Amino acid sequence: MKKIVLTGAGGSIGTVLRAHFADTGRPLTITDIRELSGVRSSETAVVGDLSDAAFTRALLQDADAVIHMAGVSTNKSFEEILPHNIVALNNLYVAAREQGVRRVIFASSNHATGMYTTNTTLTPQVVFNPDSYYGLSKVFGEALARMFWEKHEVESVCLRIGSFLQKPTSPRHLSTWLSFPDLCALVDASLVDEQLGFEIVYGVSANIRKYWDNSSSRVAYTPTDNAETFLADIERGGIKLTDIEARYQGGDYVADDFGR
Ligand code: 15L
Numbered sequence: 001m002k003k004i005v006l007t008g009a010g011g012s013i014g015t016v017l018r019a020h021f022a023d024t025g026r027p028l029t030i031t032d033i034r035e036l037s038g039v040r041s042s043e044t045a046v047v048g049d050l051s052d053a054a055f056t057r058a059l060l061q062d063a064d065a066v067i068h069m070a071g072v073s074t075n076k077s078f079e080e081i082l083p084h085n086i087v088a089l090n091n092l093y094v095a096a097r098e099q100g101v102r103r104v105i106f107a108s109s110n111h112a113t114g115m116y117t118t119n120t121t122l123t124p125q126v127v128f129n130p131d132s133y134y135g136l137s138k139v140f141g142e143a144l145a146r147m148f149w150e151k152h153e154v155e156s157v158c159l160r161i162g163s164f165l166q167k168p169t170s171p172r173h174l175s176t177w178l179s180f181p182d183l184c185a186l187v188d189a190s191l192v193d194e195q196l197g198f199e200i201v202y203g204v205s206a207n208i209r210k211y212w213d214n215s216s217s218r219v220a221y222t223p224t225d226n227a228e229t230f231l232a233d234i235e236r237g238g239i240k241l242t243d244i245e246a247r248y249q250g251g252d253y254v255a256d257d258f259g260r
Contacts, residue, residue, distance in 0.1 A: 001064035001065045001102070001103070001191055001194070002063050002064050003026075003027075003029060003062050003063045003065075004021075004026070004027075004028055004029065004063070004064065004065045004066075004067065004191070004235065005029045005030075005031065005059060005060060005063045005065070005066045005067070006018065006021075006028055006029070006030050006031070006066075006067045006069065007031050007032070007050060007066065007067070007068045007069055007092070008032060008068070008069035008070030008071065008107070009028075009030035009031055009032045009036055009045075009069075010032035010034050010035075010036050010037075011032070011069060011070070011073065012032070012164065013069045013107065013161075013164055013183060014032070014069050015063070015135060016123070016180045016183060016184065017067065017088065017183075017187060017258075018030060018040070018043065018183065018207045019066065020184040020187075021042070021149045022040050022042055022043075025042070026042070027042045027043070027044070027045050027216060028042065028044075028056070029043070029044045029045075029046065029059075029063070030043050030045050030046070031045070031046045031047065031048060031050075031059055031070075032047060032070070033047070033048070033049050033050075033070070034047070035047055046059055047056065049088075050070055050084075050088035050089075050091055050092060051083045051084065051087045051088040051091065052091075053091045053094070053095070056088070056091040056092055056094075056232045057081070057091075057094075057095040057098060057099065059095070059100040060092075060095045060096055060098075060101055061099055062099070062157075063096075063099060063103060064101065064102050064103070065101065065103045065104070065105065065191060066092065066096060066101055066103075066105065067103045067105045067187060067191075068089070068092055068104055068105065068106050068107060069238040070084070070088065071084045071085045071088065071089070071107070071137075072084045072085050072134065072137070073107075073109075073134075073191065075132045075133065075134040075253050075256055075259050076133070076134065076152070078093035078133045079232055080136060081137045085134075085137035085138075085140070085141065086137060086140055088104075088255065089140070089141050089144060090144065091156065092104065093144055093145070093148045095152050096148070096154050097148060097152045100171045101155070101190070102154075102155060103155040103156065103157065103190075103196065104148075104154060104155070104156045104157075105147065105156075105157050105159065105187060105190045105191065106141055106142070106145055106156055106159065107158060107159055107160045107161055108138040108142055108159055108160045108161065108200070109134070109135060109161055110160050110161065110162050110202065110203075110204075110211075110212070110250070111130060111131050111132055111134055111135030111138060111248065111250050111253050112128055112129075112130055112135050112138040112139050112142060112160060113126055113128060113129045113130070113135075113160070113249065113250075114129070114130065114131030114132070114135050114248060114249050114250020114251075114253050114254055115129040115130065115131045115248060115249075115250060115254060116129050116211070116248070116249050117247055117248055117249070118175070118211060118246065118247060118248065118249055120211065120249075121211060121212070121213050122202070122211060122212050122213070122249075123203055123212075123214075123215075123216050124160070124199070124200035124202065124214065124216060124217050125200075125216060126211075131248065131249075131250030131253045131254045132151045132250070132253040132254075132257075134253065135253065138160075140156045141158070142200065143196060145158055146198050149197055149198035150198070155195065155196055155197055155198070156198050156199070157190035157196055157199045157200075157201065157203070157219055158198075158199065158200045159190065159201060159202075160200060160201070160202045160203060161178060161181065161183075161203035161205045162175075162176035162177060162178045162202065162203055162204040162205075162210075162212075162256050163176040163177050163178060164178045164180075164183055164203070165177060165179075166176075166179075166180060167230055167233070168227040168230050168234060169233075169234060169237055169239065170234065170237075170239045170241070170251075171239060171240075171241055172236060172241060172245065172251045173234070174207060174209045174227045174228065174231070174234065174253075175204075175209045175210050175211050175227075175249075176204065176207075176210075176211070176249075177204070177205050177207055177225075177227040178182055178203045178204055178205050178223075178226035179205045179223075181224065181225065182203075182204075182206075182223040182225050183203060185221060185222070185224075186201070186203055186219075186221045186223075188198055189219050189220050189222075190219055190221075191222040192220070196218055197218075199217055199218050199219050200217065201214050201217040201219040201221060202214055204223065204226060205223045205224075205225040205226060205227060206223040206224055206226050207226055207227040207228065208226060208228050208258075210225070211249050237245065242255055244258055
């Protein structure tokens with residue numbers, strides 16, 4: 001793939017991916033709603049708002065793939081989520097179709113299935129079970145991605161990202177942690193030349209307590225890190241989960257406004 005566009009390039013995942021692309025000598029078009037700093041010679045930076053359809057259309061001109069990491073990344077109100085995770089995402093897919101973009105790598109989230117209990121192992125084919133308006137916006141995104149593949153032949157890999165952190169700090173992360181190197185491996189595996197069509201894969205490291213089984217996904221992703229390595233540090237940190245956080249995979253997103 002020649003022209004690759006990274007949205008949300010100023011965010012935590014974007015920053016790690018930019019370094020990874022630079023280390024592996026690949027050019028990248030980077031975009032964010034805020035000014036981008038430390039732009040490398042291998043990067044082309046464009047600042048703008050993806051909820052502006054004209055901006056998004058121009059951004060994707062001649063692009064082969066988009067790594068879409070932009071959007072609201074925590075649990076917020078429906079009104080706050082709407083422009084970034086629904087309107088902007090639709091603009092992105094409409095523009096991808098118009099501009100002949102081959103594949104979108106979409107930052108979905110484990111919160112699309114966060115209401116499943118922690119004693120359940122999920123595959124990418126499981127029925128949606130969002131835990132929040134944030135998780136619901138990712139369900140919309142995955143459904144949009146599916147429609148654009150089935151109807152318009154825009155490929156998508158939906159990454160149901162777990163807890164993307166340098167190190168796991170909470171007992172929940174023993175299951176949900178996604179390390180920086182594993183995220184890079186996951187994105188590389190999603191950018192292969194062979195056709196992937198519409199795929200979902202959980203973004204999780206090789207944690208022995210993980211809730212998610214990716215063996216049925218066509219994305220050839222082999223994580224190497226394991227949160228268990230940090231067990232002693234996590235125990236020393238003393239974070240205690242509430243009953244609800246411990247019962248449901250989505251943790252505190254489930255606990256927020258839980259009313260049953
Ligand atoms: C996510 O999808 C969020 O973007 C991140 O802020 C964390 O909450 C993460 O999930 C998680 O589940 O730990």
